[in-house]
Amino acid sequence: xxxxxxxxxxxxxxxxxxxxxxxxxxxxxxxxxxxxxxxxxxxxxxxxxxxxxxxxxxxxxxxxxxxxxxxxxxxxxxxxxxxxxxxxxxxxxxxxxxxxxxxxxxxxxxxxxxxxxxxxxxxxxxxxxxxxxxxxxxxxxxxxxxxxxxxxxxxxxxxxxxxxxxxxxxxxxxxxxxxxxxxxxxxxxxxxxxxxxxxxxxxxxxxxxxxxxxxxxxxxxxxxxxxxxxxxxxxxxxxxxxxxxxxxxxxxxxxxxxxxxxxxxxxxxxxxxxxxxxxxxxxxxxxxxxxxxxxxxxxxxxxxxxxxxxxxxxxxxxxxxxxxxxxxxxxxxxxxxxxxxxxxxxxxxxxxxxxxxxxxxxxxxxxxxxxxxxxxxxxxxxxxxxxxxxxxxxxxxxxxxxxxxxxxxxxxxxxxxxxxxxxxxxxxxxxxxxxxxxxxxxxxxxxxxxxxxxxxxxxxxxxxxxxxxxxxxxxxxxxxxxxxxxxxxxxxxxxxxxxxxxxxxxxxxxxxxxxxxxxxxxxxxxxxxxxxxxxxxxxxxxxxxxxxxxxxxx
Amino acid sequence: xxxxxxxxxxxxxxxxxxxxxxxxxxxxxxxxxxxxxxxxxxxxxxxxxxxxxxxxxxxxxxxxxxxxxxxxxxxxxxxxxxxxxxxxxxxxxxxxxxxxxxxxxxxxxxxxxxxxxxxxxxxxxxxxxxxxxxxxxxxxxxxxxxxxxxxxxxxxxxxxxxxxxxxxxxxxxxxxxxxxxxxxxxxxxxxxxxxxxxxxxxxxx
Numbered sequence: 031x032x033x034x035x036x037x038x039x040x041x042x043x044x045x046x047x048x049x050x051x052x053x054x055x056x057x058x059x060x061x062x063x064x065x066x067x068x069x070x071x072x073x074x075x076x077x078x079x080x081x082x083x084x085x086x087x088x089x090x091x092x093x094x095x096x097x098x099x100x101x102x103x104x105x106x107x108x109x110x111x112x113x114x115x116x117x118x119x120x121x122x123x124x125x126x127x128x129x130x131x132x133x134x135x136x137x138x139x140x141x142x143x144x145x146x147x148x149x150x151x152x153x154x155x156x157x158x159x160x161x162x163x164x165x166x167x168x169x170x171x172x173x174x175x176x177x178x179x180x181x182x183x184x185x186x187x188x189x190x191x192x193x194x195x196x197x198x199x200x201x202x203x204x205x206x207x208x209x210x211x212x213x214x215x216x217x218x219x220x221x222x223x224x225x226x227x228x229x230x231x232x233x234x235x236x237x238x239x240x241x242x243x244x245x246x247x248x249x250x251x252x253x254x255x256x257x258x259x260x261x262x263x264x265x266x267x268x269x270x271x272x273x274x275x276x277x278x279x280x281x282x283x284x285x286x287x288x289x290x291x292x293x294x295x296x297x298x299x300x301x302x303x304x305x306x307x308x309x310x311x312x313x314x315x316x317x318x319x320x321x322x323x324x325x326x327x328x329x330x331x332x333x334x335x336x337x338x339x340x341x342x343x344x345x346x347x348x349x350x351x352x353x354x355x356x357x358x359x360x361x362x363x364x365x366x367x368x369x370x371x372x373x374x375x376x377x378x379x380x381x382x383x384x385x386x387x388x389x390x391x392x393x394x395x396x397x398x399x400x401x402x403x404x405x406x407x408x409x410x411x412x413x414x415x416x417x418x419x420x421x422x423x424x425x426x427x428x429x430x431x432x433x434x435x436x437x438x439x440x441x442x443x444x445x446x447x448x449x450x451x452x453x454x455x456x457x458x459x460x461x462x463x464x465x466x467x468x469x470x471x472x473x474x475x476x477x478x479x480x481x482x483x484x485x486x487x488x489x490x491x492x493x494x495x496x497x498x499x500x501x502x503x504x505x506x507x508x509x510x511x512x513x514x515x516x517x518x519x520x521x522x523x524x525x526x527x528x529x530x531x532x533x534x535x536x537x538x539x540x541x542x543x544x545x546x547x548x549x550x551x552x553x554x555x556x557x558x559x560x561x562x563x564x565x566x567x568x569x570x571x572x573x574x575x576x577x578x579x580x581x582x583x584x
Numbered sequence: 585x586x587x588x589x590x591x592x593x594x595x596x597x598x599x600x601x602x603x604x605x606x607x608x609x610x611x612x613x614x615x616x617x618x619x620x621x622x623x624x625x626x627x628x629x630x631x632x633x634x635x636x637x638x639x640x641x642x643x644x645x646x647x648x649x650x651x652x653x654x655x656x657x658x659x660x661x662x663x664x665x666x667x668x669x670x671x672x673x674x675x676x677x678x679x680x681x682x683x684x685x686x687x688x689x690x691x692x693x694x695x696x697x698x699x700x701x702x703x704x705x706x707x708x709x710x711x712x713x714x715x716x717x718x719x720x721x722x723x724x725x726x727x728x729x730x731x732x733x734x735x736x737x738x739x740x741x742x743x744x745x746x747x748x749x750x751x752x753x754x755x756x757x758x759x760x761x762x763x764x765x766x767x768x769x770x771x772x773x774x775x776x777x778x779x780x781x782x783x784x785x786x787x788x789x
Binding site: 056058059061062064065066068069072098 | 630633634637638640641644645647648652664767771778
């Protein structure tokens with residue numbers, strides 16, 4: 031329909047059908063209202079979910095990134111680092127983190143935070159996932175009732191981050207050995223816990239905190255003994271080579287072991303307050319009955335003691351009762367000698383039953399009574415003697431033994447520490463014997479013997495050349511002559527030789543001659559008269575009978 | 585200058601479907617074309633009101649769209665929630681300024697342009713202003729045209745989420761923010777559609 035210049039009147043045009051529906055477009059306002067409601071509800075939810083903001087101070091913020099580094103509790107994200115800054119004195123790094131609302135209850139005054147980084151130890155590998163994902167902040171909730179929003183971060187993760195049930199113990203030792211945090215704790219080769227802390231106390235000793243996990247803490251008793259199970263215990267005993275170790279990890283990373291100690295130890299261990307134990311150097315030491323207080327003795331040896339070390343055992347009648355603690359060189363003014371002064375620590379308790387008997391007799395009441403008792407032992411021949419512990423190593427130990435044959439020795443019971451008389455070691459006597467033997471060998475006239483032997487040999491040589499020059503050619507001639515003789519003899523004796531044949535003939539001749547002679551003799555025997563009358567003819571057929579009859583009637 | 589007369593002055597209204605010119609018997613009321621039964625409106629009814637409503641909805645939605653993370657990525661290198669602005673900064677810092685610029689235009693510049701442009705149109709129409717009518721009409725066309733380009737962000741997130749599913753190595757998941765952003769785009773497009781450009785030319789009498 032084209033528009034004309036003159037507008038048509040309203041009557042000519044059709045009128046639209048009127049409909050009244052003006053409320054529908056107004057529904058569009060639902061949209062912005064709904065959007066606003068959703069937005070506001072989100073804001074409220076966010077605000078409600080917003081947990082506390084905490085600040086943790088670390089010495090180093092290595093690897094911590096704003097907005098990326100997470101705070102995790104039991105490997106579950108509970109927060110995120112929102113800011114990293116320096117403290118006012120630039121000494122620490124302040125890490126601010128927004129925690130989720132449900133994590134607020136984890137924040138106690140003693141909650142611990144630490145940065146989890148990959149750690150590779152012999153005993154364990156941890157935090158390996160942080161190699162790729164970056165570090166995160168670990169959290170270990172505390173037990174305090176107060177809550178806090180500012181925390182001091184730990185530089186090293188606590189050994190137990192998720193607080194399993196169990197018992198924490200303190201072990202005291204002179205030295206911790208090669209223990210690392212996280213080193214295993216064994217009970218009969220079974221890992222039951224871990225070392226969680228090591229401290230050097232102001233007095234120089236070490237305190238090792240260990241944690242024994244829940245079902246196994248029941249094995250802890252007052253008499254329990256702990257010892258350092260690091261390394262390999264190789265023992266060559268009468269029953270052969272014995273290698274003992276708790277585990278390969280303990281060999282490398284160190285470890286502790288515990289077991290029930292001897293029951294007599296209860297009284298000694300019971301005075302340890304609470305959860306504190308002594309850490310022994312090794313199992314043998316831990317299991318030994320308590321040593322009691324050491325007593326010191328001193329010995330002067332008039333001989334060199336090469337091979338005697340500090341720590342060398344002191345044996346009393348074959349029982350190890352102590353060790354050498356110091357060696358010194360003295361000087362005797364009178365005879366201008368340098369004796370070796372050995373100080374040793376002995377534990378009288380190690381004498382066991384003997385000690386109890388002695389104690390019952392009152393010999394151990396005081397230093398004086400003990401010294402007096404030692405004096406009587408010395409008068410009975412108690413002497414200290416260095417002895418060779420092993421011929422291979424040349425190591426020495428000191429034996430306290432009764433040597434009644436030894437010369438008398440003075441004993442001053444008032445000197446402290448007690449000074450025991452000494453005798454020289456058996457190895458020196460052995461040495462002297464060997465020396466004498468060597469001297470004897472030295473004294474032999476070896477050169478003379480050698481010279482004599484030389485002339486004798488020369489003589490022999492001459493004799494032999496003589497033999498060679500003169501005797502041997504003659505002998506050869508003789509032998510060839512003999513050979514010829516034997517040849518001719520051989521020919522002569524041959525069966526076909528004329529001599530042999532003639533001999534055979536002669537023999538047969540002589541055999542027949544002898545037969546004739548025998549017949550003649552027989553005849554003569556029967557007819558002795560024939561010698562006079564000559565031979566008579568015989569009746570040939572009955573000759574034997576006739577002969578008989580003639581014999582019967584002589 | 586020739587005076588161009590409007591149908592209003594002539595008492596006429598065109599059916600937009602079949603082109604039937606009907607008399608403007610009732611100017612404010614709606615009606616149906618007697619020939620084709622299509623709706624006949626002299627001006628889109630409640631155009632400014634609806635445009636304003638959609639615009640407000642868009643602005644409201646734009647706030648959570650920017651505050652909430654649009655995507656959550658997790659992989660070997662950790663996991664992260666990224667917002668639109670955070671992603672732009674990330675790209676800018678890592679040197680991909682072109683991508684940063686693209687995302688900035690698509691997800692910040694375009695929505696803001698739309699908010700301002702539609703707002704301007706609404707204000708001028710309400711005042712029946714005669715100021716820059718041609719330019720304002722052009723502006724309206726531009727707003728209509730650029731509307732869907734904002735969907736670029738939504739498509740990026742959708743594609744990334746669909747493609748990046750390598751379990752341990754890395755996964756990307758959409759987060760609530762992108763839904764809000766999608767809402768912003770849709771609502772502003774509806775706002776632009778609700779606007780009747782003929783209003784620009786309705787001058788004060």
